[in-house]
Amino acid sequence: MIKAIRGFKDILPGETEKWVYLENLARKFFLNYGFREIRLPVLEKTELFARSIGETTDIVEKEMYTFLDRSQESLTLRPEATAGICRAVIENGLYAQAKILKLFTIGPMFRYERPQKGRLRQFHQLNAEVFGSQVPGTDAEIIILACDILEGGGAKKLKLEINSLGCPKCRPAFRDALQKFLKGLKDKLCEDCRRRAEKNPLRALDCKNETCQALYNEAPLIEDFWCEECREHFLRVLNDLEIVGLSYQKNPRLVRGLDYYVRTTFEIKAPNLGAQDTVAAGGRYDGLLKALGGPDLPGVGFAIGMERFLLVADLPEELAIKIDLFVAALGEPARQRILPLVHNLRKLGLAVDLDHEGRSLKAQLKQANRLKARYTLIVGENELSENKALLRDMESGVQEEIPLQSLEDSLFKRLKR
RNA sequence: GUGACCGUAGCUCAGGUGGUUAGAGCACCGGGCUGUGGCCCCGGGGAUCGUGGGUUCAAAUCCCACCGGUCACCCCA
Numbered sequence: 001m002i003k004a005i006r007g008f009k010d011i012l013p014g015e016t017e018k019w020v021y022l023e024n025l026a027r028k029f030f031l032n033y034g035f036r037e038i039r040l041p042v043l044e045k046t047e048l049f050a051r052s053i054g055e056t057t058d059i060v061e062k063e064m065y066t067f068l069d070r071s072q073e074s075l076t077l078r079p080e081a082t083a084g085i086c087r088a089v090i091e092n093g094l095y096a097q098a099k100i101l102k103l104f105t106i107g108p109m110f111r112y113e114r115p116q117k118g119r120l121r122q123f124h125q126l127n128a129e130v131f132g133s134q135v136p137g138t139d140a141e142i143i144i145l146a147c148d149i150l151e152g153g154g155a156k157k158l159k160l161e162i163n164s165l166g167c168p169k170c171r172p173a174f175r176d177a178l179q180k181f182l183k184g185l186k187d188k189l190c191e192d193c194r195r196r197a198e199k200n201p202l203r204a205l206d207c208k209n210e211t212c213q214a215l216y217n218e219a220p221l222i223e224d225f226w227c228e229e230c231r232e233h234f235l236r237v238l239n240d241l242e243i244v245g246l247s248y249q250k251n252p253r254l255v256r257g258l259d260y261y262v263r264t265t266f267e268i269k270a271p272n273l274g275a276q277d278t279v280a281a282g283g284r285y286d287g288l289l290k291a292l293g294g295p296d297l298p299g300v301g302f303a304i305g306m307e308r309f310l311l312v313a314d315l316p317e318e319l320a321i322k323i324d325l326f327v328a329a330l331g332e333p334a335r336q337r338i339l340p341l342v343h344n345l346r347k348l349g350l351a352v353d354l355d356h357e358g359r360s361l362k363a364q365l366k367q368a369n370r371l372k373a374r375y376t377l378i379v380g381e382n383e384l385s386e387n388k389a390l391l392r393d394m395e396s397g398v399q400e401e402i403p404l405q406s407l408e409d410s411l412f413k414r415l416k417r
Numbered sequence: 418g419u420g421a422c423c424g425u426a427g428c429u430c431a432g433g434u435g436g437u438u439a440g441a442g443c444a445c446c447g448g449g450c451u452g453u454g455g456c457c458c459c460g461g462g463g464a465u466c467g468u469g470g471g472u473u474c475a476a477a478u479c480c481c482a483c484c485g486g487u488c489a490c491c492c493c494a
Binding site (some may be wrong): 001003006026057058059062063080109111113114115116117118119123124125126152192208256258267274275276278279280281282302303304305306307308309330360361362363364365366367368369371373376378380381382390392394397399 | 419446447450452453454455461468469484485486487488489490491492493494
């Protein structure tokens with residue numbers, strides 16, 4: 001038997017209803033917040049991700065689905081959405097349409113990782129980005145939007161952690177100080193942190209190793225290095241969050257796995273999710289558009305992991321569509337007589353189903369029951385000869401006779417909402 | 418990439434120390450009710466026991482490899 005490949009999952013009936021529900025919910029929030037939808041290719045040139053995410057990040061070094069196509073060009077299945085959105089914004093000149101550009105996208109991402117709870121190789125993200133705004137109010141709006149969506153999906157007890165990574169003006173000094181600090185206790189650090197000390201010192205800060213973490217209590221703090229603008233920016237973001245009543249937790253150790261972030265960075269974590277507890281994350285990336293050959297416009301955005309959102313969401317009990325009417329036709333003449341009616345009711349927008357298999361009435365009523373039909377219309381030889389049909393209310397079991405001539409009208413009146 | 422545990426009908430699981438036709442519940446189909454669903458009773462279909470190799474007279478059961486799953490490391494949404 002041919003099976004789906006590792007880390008790639010079918011989303012089956014019963015699950016899809018939940019996906020559609022949450023996607024619609026998110027889409028409504030996005031649109032209400034003034035975002036417009038953009039749909040992007042899942043394949044891009046490898047160079048796009050190498051340049052945007054960062055050559056030395058784990059994602060680029062060992063987690064991408066990269067291959068040569070038939071013309072020997074290196075392509076990569078997108079591991080995240082921001083790079084592609086930036087590319088599209090630049091390529092299509094979207095930034096020229098208005099000062100502020102707000103975009104969202106929903107779709108699959110791909111990372112070659114070992115699957116576990118809340119982590120698949122093909123996973124799905126809800127993504128929002130704002131281009132052209134440098135003010136802290138936009139950072140706050142992005143965070144508030146992410147929280148609204150998660151809360152709208154019934155997610156409880158979420159924890160918002162926030163930090164500022166500084167900017168190109170002040171971060172290098174912090175980076176140097178941190179690197180010096182890390183090199184000072186080189187022998188005591190775990191293997192990974194020794195490597196990070198060389199290539200990407202900030203990443204050492206969120207090492208899970210307890211020994212390392214204990215040592216980092218003495219590490220230099222980013223906030224001592226913020227320039228005046230970064231400090232002001234951060235405080236104003238926090239202030240907006242407070243104004244709307246969002247509680248947060250400052251986390252000076254919070255860094256990001258992608259190089260392009262500056263200033264505001266945040267994660268939204270959920271309890272009981274195990275090791276992969278970050279449901280959403282995002283931040284500001286002011287230099288990215290320019291680095292990709294576009295205009296020097298600031299950007300800020302976030303991503304929500306759909307699979308993880310599903311794990312923490314509290315969904316309505318019954319999401320499957322209940323049908324309005326099941327038609328039980330007994331015998332081929334009855335089926336043919338009733339087919340046009342079914343067709344018309346369906347065209348009028350009603351949920352109507354019928355059985356073409358010629359099964360017993362008992363079997364058909366059972367099927368109607370399973371489909372949670374409000375009514376079942378029974379038409380057999382008896383009914384045809386008397387020019388009528390039986391309409392059974394599946395809740396009460398009450399049946400009434402309806403003349404065939406007026407069937408469409410009376411059914412539509414009864415069933416429309 | 419590393420480690421631990423796991424893999425038996427569509428689903429959830431049972432099958433002491435190897436031993437005859439691999440079972441159950443749910444789901445599905447049919448009958449009881451020759452044209453009336455949900456409850457009940459009866460019957461039926463459905464399993465290359467993850468795959469491949471090995472040990473053995475004999476393997477779902479023991480061994481090895483691979484594949485897949487779960488959780489953790491790592492990483493991150």
